[in-house]
Amino acid sequence: MQYHRTMQVHRSTTIPVEVGGVVIGGGAPVVVQSMTDTDTANAAATADQCRALADAGAELVRITVNSADAARAVPEIRRRLSDSGPPLPLIGDFHFNGHVLLAEHPECAEALDKYRINPGNVGEGRRRDPNLAAICAIARDRGKAIRVGGNTGSLDRRRLTEAMAANAATAKPLPSSEVLGQLAVDSVLVSVEAAVNEDLPRERIIVSCKTSSPTELVSISRRLAASTRQPLHLGLTEAGMGTRGLVRSAAVMGILLADGIGDTIRVSVTPRPGGDRTEEVTAARELLQSLGLRAFSPTITACPGCGRTGGDLHRRLADLVERRIERRVPEWKAAHPGAEELTVAVMGCVVNGPGESRNADIGISLPGPGEAPRCPVYVEAEQVTTLSGDAEELAERFIGLVDDYVAKRWG
Numbered sequence: 001m002q003y004h005r006t007m008q009v010h011r012s013t014t015i016p017v018e019v020g021g022v023v024i025g026g027g028a029p030v031v032v033q034s035m036t037d038t039d040t041a042n043a044a045a046t047a048d049q050c051r052a053l054a055d056a057g058a059e060l061v062r063i064t065v066n067s068a069d070a071a072r073a074v075p076e077i078r079r080r081l082s083d084s085g086p087p088l089p090l091i092g093d094f095h096f097n098g099h100v101l102l103a104e105h106p107e108c109a110e111a112l113d114k115y116r117i118n119p120g121n122v123g124e125g126r127r128r129d130p131n132l133a134a135i136c137a138i139a140r141d142r143g144k145a146i147r148v149g150g151n152t153g154s155l156d157r158r159r160l161t162e163a164m165a166a167n168a169a170t171a172k173p174l175p176s177s178e179v180l181g182q183l184a185v186d187s188v189l190v191s192v193e194a195a196v197n198e199d200l201p202r203e204r205i206i207v208s209c210k211t212s213s214p215t216e217l218v219s220i221s222r223r224l225a226a227s228t229r230q231p232l233h234l235g236l237t238e239a240g241m242g243t244r245g246l247v248r249s250a251a252v253m254g255i256l257l258a259d260g261i262g263d264t265i266r267v268s269v270t271p272r273p274g275g276d277r278t279e280e281v282t283a284a285r286e287l288l289q290s291l292g293l294r295a296f297s298p299t300i301t302a303c304p305g306c307g308r309t310g311g312d313l314h315r316r317l318a319d320l321v322e323r324r325i326e327r328r329v330p331e332w333k334a335a336h337p338g339a340e341e342l343t344v345a346v347m348g349c350v351v352n353g354p355g356e357s358r359n360a361d362i363g364i365s366l367p368g369p370g371e372a373p374r375c376p377v378y379v380e381a382e383q384v385t386t387l388s389g390d391a392e393e394l395a396e397r398f399i400g401l402v403d404d405y406v407a408k409r410w411g
Contacts, residue, residue: 003348008294013229013362014021014026014174014229014230014231014232014263015202015203015229015230016028016203017204017205017206017230017231018091018145019060019091019114019145019206020060020087020088020089020090020113020201020291021087021089021209021249021261021391022059022060022089022306023241024147024206024231024241024263024264025206025230025232025263026212026229026231026261026276027293029293030257030262030263030264030265030288030293031060031263031264031265032057032058032060032265032281032284032285032288033057033058033059033061033062033233033264033265033266033284034056034058034060034061034062034278034281034284035061035062035063035064035093035266035268035275036049036050036053036061036062036063036064037271037277038063038276039070040064040066040073040074040077040200040284040375041067041072041073041219042068042073043073043076043347043402046063046073046077047076047077047080047081047084049277050077050088050090050167051081051084051085051088051325052065052277052278053277053278053281054085054086054088054117055151055278056209056278056281056282057281057282058278058281058283058287058295059089059187059315060088060090060091061088061089061090061091061265062088062090062091062092062093062116063077063090063091063092063093064093065092065094065098065108065112066093066094066095066096066097068101068104068105069077069099071101071102071104071105071108072105072108074090074092074105074107074108074111075107075108075110076092077111078090078111082154083359084163084356088201090111090112090113090114091111091112091113091114091116092108092112092114092115092116093116093148094115094116094135095117095118095121095154096121096122096123098115098117098122098131098135099131099132099134099135099283101125102115102135102138103134103138105171106350108144109138109142109144109210112144113144113145113380114144114145114146114147114206115134115135115138115139115144115145115146115147115247116146116147116149117131117132117146117147117148117149117191118147118149118150118151118188118258119148119150119156119187119188119190119191120131120150120151120154120155120156120192122191122198127301128156130193132191132194132195132235133198135193136194136198136200137198137200139195139200139204139336140198140199140200140201140204141145143204144199144204144207145204145205145206146204146206147207147208147233148188148191148192148195148205148206148207148208149188149192149207149208149209149210149233150184150185150187150188150207150209150210150294151184151209151210151211151237151320151341152181152183152184152209152210152216152220152325153211153212153237154181154219155183155184156174156187159179159183159187159209160183161178161206162180163336164179166174167179170250174187175219176255177213177216178219180211180216181209181211181216181219181220181223182223184209184211184220185220185223185224185227187266188207188208188224189224189227189228190209192205192228194228194338194351200275202218202229204211204214205230206231206232206233206263206264207224207228207230207231207232207233208224208232208233208234208235208395209221209224209237210236210237212236212237212238212239214236214248214251214252215252217236217252217256218252218255218256219280221234221261222256222258222259222261223253225261227283230309231264232259232261232262232263232264233262233263233264233266233374234256234261234264234265234266235249235253235266235268236248236249236252236253236266236267236268236269237263237339238268238270239267239268239269239270240269240270241269241271241272242269242270242272243272245267245268245269245390246267247271249267249268249269249283249287250267250283250287253265253267253287254287254290254291256286256404257287257291257293258291259302259396264282264290265287266280266283267280267281267283267287268280270278270281286317295341296341297325297329297340298325298329298339298340298341298342298343298344298388299342299343299344300318300321300325300344300345300346301343301344301346301360302314302315302318302320302343302345302346302347303346303347303348303352303353303356303366306348308348308349308351308368308369309348309349309366309368309369310368313366313390314346314347314348314362314366315350316324316391317346317391317394317395317398320348320391320392320395321344321346321395321399321402324395324399325344325399325402328374328399328403332406332410336406336407336409336411337410338409338410339406339410341411342361342362342364342402342405343360343361344360344362344363344402345359345360345363346363346366347358347361347363347364347365347366348365348366348368349359349365349366349367349368349371350365350367350368350371351368353365353366354376354378354383355391357376357377357378358378358381359381359403360378361380361387361409362378362379362380362401362402362405363377363378364375364376364377364378364387364394365378373388375387375388375394376389377398379401379405384401
């Protein structure tokens with residue numbers, strides 16, 4: 001039997017930007033990032049959440065820096081992260097007073113790997129340009145990257161008023177959403193050129209335009225991607241809570257990523273009270289893996305069940321297999337690099353079971369009502385054995401076969 005390896009690779013013509021050792025753009029894999037919701041002035045709580053997000057798979061973590069107390073806490077957060085595990089690139093999220101905080105707290109400016117700024121919140125009127133120039137100069141002198149992140153909900157009020165008035169005066173005014181989107185894109189592009197004029201290299205600039213409307217985000221992101229070679233961050237802002245937020249984010253980012261747009265992503269899900277902040281990281285990784293852009297852990301497909309499956313054996317087996325494989329993943333990654341590309345199928349009856357099991361690297365097809373009480377196992381489309389027993393017995397023997405397969409294929 002010949003073992004094979006297939007994996008799609010994300011391709012991009014954007015400029016590569018390095019952030020704390022992580023490359024964004026330039027054909028690098030799409031990077032997963034997240035953001036804390038702690039009070040940044042509480043260094044211990046913020047560092048703990050940063051590490052939890054990193055342990056869940058976030059490759060970049062952003063923290064709010066909105067006050068002098070928060071800025072003073074950043075170096076301590078960095079020290080705690082350095083002491084608690086592998087290096088983690090840290091992004092400072094600045095609005096309104098970033099030029100002041102970065103100048104007055106040089107240790108904060110040095111501890112961060114990237115500064116996130118919003119052109120609409122840097123300053124209004126005459127203050128905007130010098131404030132933006134000050135942030136870019138600090139990034140330039142300290143060798144830091146920036147993200148110029150426009151948002152349709154926080155555009156420069158003067159420019160917005162002028163744009164809306166000009167649109168209203170035309171013979172066929174555009175919908176206000178189109179005016180907002182175009183203004184957000186233009187604001188980002190103008191700010192990028194302003195940063196370059198401050199001698200900040202293009203190799204240190206990432207861009208994004210966000211909105212809470214999925215359809216508008218597709219339009220805005222396509223327009224931005226067509227207008228610049230800077231790497232693009234994707235995210236549906238204020239996506240929503242729970243399933244709604246996950247589905248809305250996946251719908252819009254799936255479209256863009258499938259089109260080759262996007263170099264780093266965040267799924268901005270509102271956690272339920274007492275919920276887990278790391279849920280958004282898991283969702284982002286699952287999205288990238290579903291599109292074949294990254295492989296983080298084995299993919300386990302399972303029969304959803306219907307009247308033909310009968311009982312819950314297939315559900316119990318799928319649950320046992322998934323949990324046992326999850327426990328093995330760290331060991332497999334260390335001993336068998338590439339095993340994260342494994343595909344496993346746990347199917348429930350003769351209708352699709354044998355075919356879906358053959359399509360996976362390794363799969364098992366359970367019997368439905370009226371079928372013989374035997375479970376054929378397929379490895380790379382060939383039936384290799386037949387198992388029987390209850391869920392625990394089947395899981396134990398099937399996982400043993402999976403272990404053997406992983407050792408042979410990625411040994």
